[in-house]
Amino acid sequence: MAHDTDKSLLCSLFDVAVTSAKPDAVLAKFLPQKPASGRVVVIAAGKAAAAMAAALEDVWGPCEGLALTRYGHAVPTRTIEVIEAAHPVPDEAGRIAAGRILDLASSLQDGDTLITLMSGGASALLSRGAGNISLEEKAELTRALLASGADIGEMNTVRRHISAIKGGRLAASAYPARCLTFAISDVPGDKPEIIGSGPTVADPTTQADAKAILAKYGIDVPASIQAALNDPAFESPKPGDEKLSRTEFHMIATPQMALEAAKAAATLPCHLLGDAIEGEAREVGRAFAGLARAVREGKSAFTAPCLLLSGGETTVTLPKGASGRGGRNVEWLMGFAEGVAGIEGIAAVAGDTDGVDGAAEVAGAYADSSTAGRARAAGYKLDDAMAAYDGHGFFERLGDQIITGPTNTNVNDFRAILIR
Structure with a gap:
């Protein structure tokens, strides 16, 4: 008994x-008025992506955009497209969707607005590798990190430095458009750069930090990942980067x-x-x-x-x-x-x-x-x-x-x- x-x-x-953290309970109070001019594109990624997109449309009405979520986590939306992909090990569906998301952001101009809705799981879902890194190489590294005992901060430091979209690169690709991010935190300390590996915020860590984490856990990586971590051209945007000067970040739900x-x-x-x-x-x-x-x-x-x-x-x-x-x-x-x-x-x-x-x-x-x-x-x-x-x-x-x-x-x- x-x-x-x-x-x-x-x-x-x-x-x-x-229930207290569901998007339909929290997002509306943080949203501003829908921009009256310019193109508005909504990008959502994470396990709550579809629900966040639906909650935004409840306030703003139909919007152009794409929501990328885990298999089984889709909910109906009005016009924002919903795509499901694998988590925690990335798959081809996530890779293709991440490429489409990057293309959408890159198509924006001055006067346009990018809305990003981030939630836990976005790091694995947004699986667009930097340089010549293949999907299978990213998947194998994810498996190794998951089994190593690395914490989420360490995992996402590595992820930011082998990605074409994480670590501020999504917002940088949309510049000079305005970028507003609304996030549900799933990480200790609620650090924006760790939530979804921070696609729209500056990255305070470096390639050297990522290499040190791999060495700490004895994880060997293929030549393509080594090349990305050693090439200064692949370093992530840092605080003060002009391409991140038009971004805002709002935490809407936390542990x-x-x-x-x-x-x-x-x-x-x-x-x-x-x-x-x-x-x-x-x-x-x-x-x-x-x-x-x-x-x-x-x-x-x-x-x-x-x-x-x-x-x-x-x-x-x-x-x-x-x-x-x-x-x-x-x-x-x-x-x-x-x-x-x-x-x-x-x-x-x-x-x-x-x-x-x-x-x-x-x-x-x-x-x-x-x-x-x-x-x-x-x-x-x-x-x-x-x-x-x-x-x-x-x-x-x-x-x-x-x-x-x-x-x-x-x-x-x-x-x-x-x-x-």
Whole structure:
């Protein structure tokens, strides 16, 4: 009974966080009047791209443009074309669409306006390589970065320096047209240059930074990528670049805003632990389990009963031979479940607000003090699932997955811990 009650309570908070960040709830308040003169082109990219385009058309009416989103994340629009492509590993559909987006921006003149709607997932979707870099070379590098344990900032630093569209290049191609960007943040710290790898903002990092990240994780790259990283002509636009002088950037939804919405809906005392928590997922889960135990035992500044909310983006470093299905949220939960096993009155949910944890169409899961024991009784020990990095298989066996389908937004991971 406690399992069902606690799961329902925590899942309801996840739903509140997601709903608070949906484009139709937030975009309208940030939009100016539609420009009365000149050509207006709308470009949207990311998992929320189609929903953002539809929300803009609800305010401005039919518009010229293109929205590039993940397979399964399309929604109806009036006149803005919607194209679906692969995420997190790019595919040919994304490459072709990114080329069309670059051509649209390049066709603008002085007096025209480029509207860009950015959300998480845009980095993988906008897969137009610099120089002679092929799609397969970009895809292979993406796979290596995903498995390396590199954080999203490091991944996108590399991506900005091998792209024809990221790192300010989209806005530069539209100059001297005006460029207005409205973004939903899915990254720790809400840095514009990391959201979608910053197609419309200056890049404070360098080719040397990208090469250092590849060296840090021991990632070998082909000659085409080496050439792009060594050629000064491929360096990204920097702060102060004249071609970025007519750009504006507006953050319309962030992880912190989603956490605050969940806190406002909570019926128990609620504490926010931060919206930018990073680290190896299962180790962070174990650390949060330790905090929950301390609260339960009266050894913390927080007093039970209470809720602890947090966001951010942890990482998972996959060893060679890992065969399971997982993502950073279920990985976090397995570490958490291990740490609270047998201690009654502690439960948690963790999920990605876009509805996709890792590469699976599963947002996340629920775990509590009974998780490890129930798994043992079901014939799938927690230790075995952790060894296989099989978080989705583990929580599927227990019936504790959170499956939302595409949510049409993305403000990163949401975690809620309940301590009775």
